[in-house]
Amino acid sequence: MTPTTAAVDPDKRTPGRPRSARAEQAIIDAVLDLIAEDVAIEALSIESVAAKAGVGKATIYRRWSSKEDLIVDAAASLKLPVPDLVGEDVRDDLIALLTSMGPSESATKRNHVFTCLSAQVQRSPELQVWYRKVIEPRRERVREVLRRGIAEGMLRPDLDVEVTLTVLSAPMTGRPIGGLQTQIDRGELAERVVDAVLDGARRR
Amino acid sequence: MTPTTAAVDPDKRTPGRPRSARAEQAIIDAVLDLIAEDVAIEALSIESVAAKAGVGKATIYRRWSSKEDLIVDAAASLKLPVPDLVGEDVRDDLIALLTSMGPSESATKRNHVFTCLSAQVQRSPELQVWYRKVIEPRRERVREVLRRGIAEGMLRPDLDVEVTLTVLSAPMTGRPIGGLQTQIDRGELAERVVDAVLDGARRR
Known part of the structure; x- marks a missing residue:
């Protein structure tokens, strides 16, 4: 197995002897x-x-043929699972998905690495592959939930799915100085963002 | 006039002789x-x-007593004016404000500097002052327009102003790889974001 394959799917890598695994970690x-x-x-x-x-x-x-492969493997070790969805309520599913996006308050070093890598993503084709693998599965789940909501009649039939995904996800991944994102925890932020986007600002 | 004062308000700085101004630039x-x-x-x-x-x-x-003062002055030179508002239509004003936020497609070097500085803001108290001065005036204008919309009866009386500001502004300042922000120009993005947030996703 080549290091390049290992970079694409670390889980399929042969674990090797214990000493080897320790060195790798x-x-x-x-x-x-x-x-x-x-x-x-x-x-x-x-x-x-x-x-x-x-x-x-x-x-x-x-183990790694290049620095880039090593960085992509290190970045991939930060990947978190996409949450299971209840599948009954669009609002609950959106809140669960949004809560799983972006930096958490608890894992400080992980967040910092994530932020540093994200800032460098534009300059590195290898990191762009990693970023898509971390970010895209969550974004696609949000699209699925929105399409389900349209099909079930809970959401508007003419919903702009791409921009709705954007207004839902962007608040979870950005952390402007002085922004709401730095003041409340991400569970509360996710709930308030979902309600704002579902209900709309216009008076009914 | 001390360099520190100059860093706070470059416009009030004594211009000096032409050669001096050229060196400064x-x-x-x-x-x-x-x-x-x-x-x-x-x-x-x-x-x-x-x-x-x-x-x-x-x-x-x-001219500058420290590296930090110099960087803050350099960052402050990137500041753009907050746009004038028509003041007649909440939707038009929100689109104008959002279009003025975040990186533009035209000024590539300016954007890159802005992105690099934003990524370093968390580590630098001086840059946080700059960031607040660039970001906060636009954010406050958005709040004013939302409050005006509530007062005029166009927006819901129970509107969550802080989270509405967040869902409006976050899509304009973040640029995820593969996101809508990298696919359409910011005028179109601003219009679609404002309509999504005003109308809401829920079927009426």
């Missing part, structure tokens, strides 16, 4: 630590990863 | 160029700014 952790220390991906070197992980460069190159 | 341009080249604000040095601007370090220190 140390290498991934070292990459995440360096990114969390604001090292730009262009400036991140195999030497610095090897030094931080306490392994030789050869140990890294045995 | 060259220094500001050098800072923006370095940020556009992805130099982190921690790594940005007065030496590198002086070299790029073709001036001596003393010329910089005569």
Whole structure:
């Protein structure tokens, strides 16, 4: 199995001997630590990863053919599962999906790495692949729930699904200084965003 | 006048002799160029700014007492005016305000600097001051338009102004890979976002 395949689907990688697995985790952790220390991906070197992980460069190159593959694997380790949906109520499903989007309050280092990587995504084709894999499944679930709501007659038949997805998801992923996103937890934010978008601002 | 005061309000700064003004602009341009080249604000040095601007370090220190003051002044030069509002139609005013938010398609370098600085805002108290000055006036205008709409009876009397501001503004400032924000121009995006938020998704 080539390192490139491993980068695409880490779960299918042969686990190897325990010592090997430990080295691999140390290498991934070292990459995440360096990114969390604001090292730009262009400036991140195999030497610095090897030094931080306490392994030789050869140990890294045995598993990953390039720095880019290693960064994509490290980023992929941050992936969270898409939540199961109740499937009965459009409002409940949208709140569950939105709550699972964007940074959580609890996992500070993970958030910081996620934010740093997201800021660098435009410059890196490899990170764009990762970003699509993390972001797109949630966005597609939101579209499915909206289409279900239209089919069931709960949502307007002429609903603009793409822009509705955008107004639902954008508040969950951006964190402007002084914005509501920095003042309330994401469960409450998700609920208020969903109600605002479902009900609309116009007086009925 | 101290450099700190100059950083707070560049318009009130004494313009100085023409040569002095040219040097000042060259220094500001050098800072923006370095940020556009992805130099982190921690790594940005007065030496590198002086070299790029073709001036001596003393010329910089005569105007700015610290690197932070210089960066805030450079960032402040990116500020755009808040648009005038027609004041007759809530929908038109919201579209005008949203169109003025976030990155434009035309000014590429300006956008890139804006994005790089925004990504670094959390780490810098000075940049947070700048960010509030750029972002908050537009956000406050949106609140004013929403409150006017409630008072005039066009918007729901129980409108959640803070979350409505959030769902209106967040799509304009975030640019997820593959998102609607990267596919249509911001005038069209602003119009579709405003209509989605005014009309609501729920079937009437």
